[in-house]
Amino acid sequence: MKLTILSDNNTLIDRYLLGEPGFSCLVEAEGKRFLLDTGYFGIFAQNAKTMGIDWRNVDGVILSHCHDDHTRGLDAFFTDGPKPKLVAHPALFRRVLSHGLAIGCPYPRAKLERHFNLCLTAEPMALTENLFYLGAIPRVYPYMEDPAIRQGEDGPDKNPDDTALAYRGREGVYVITGCSHSGIGNILEQAKRVTGQSRILGVIGGFHLRQMDERSAGIIEYLQEEDIPHLYPCHCTALSVKVAMGARMQIEEVGAGTSLIWE
């Protein structure tokens, strides 16, 4: 499986790609190509073009969750081009407010149906023989959930749609996550269940750890116990948390253009 970060908060020196507070990653596995998330400003498409990557002809677009730093860039597909499959949780179109601002998917269902073949499911699903959409994430470690209170239609929004991708490699599992609002440990446990393997070998994406506190410390403890050799925290992982992680385990830098091959 090959992954390429097309959008992240960070950029890498000498690469001349653009950054934004968002996330987008191209995942290529077993002859198929999927886009996980589309960032905020659509720079995933610009960065892909700079890197000579054909982002338009993907087999599917997968959304890790509804927040607009992952979904606003969907408008790059609002053309007469091919209609890719769009895989997301059925709660994609719910209203979510943060500090009074609407931060959910900015496009109505009818608009997306014009440009995508919608596949809305809360169930895990195989995208190829070894690449999986994880579906709704059971909260086996409740404390790991994102504690931020955003408002939904009927009370606090608990990020029911948050999910990730998992790849079943030869010797273990690799996970690509968007924001991990459901809790990175909960995502990794779901990845183990869905792939039928117990060893996590690599994780890349946002861990949604915004400051060092008791929750972040517990999650770092969990990650250390999991003994994951390839850890790439990015997007919504604070510097203070990366510093604390780096003192306990090997972590790697991520930026637009980061490309990895995990087998």
Ligand SMILES: [Zn+2]
């Ligand atoms: Zn989010």
Ligand SMILES: [Zn+2]
């Ligand atoms: Zn995000």
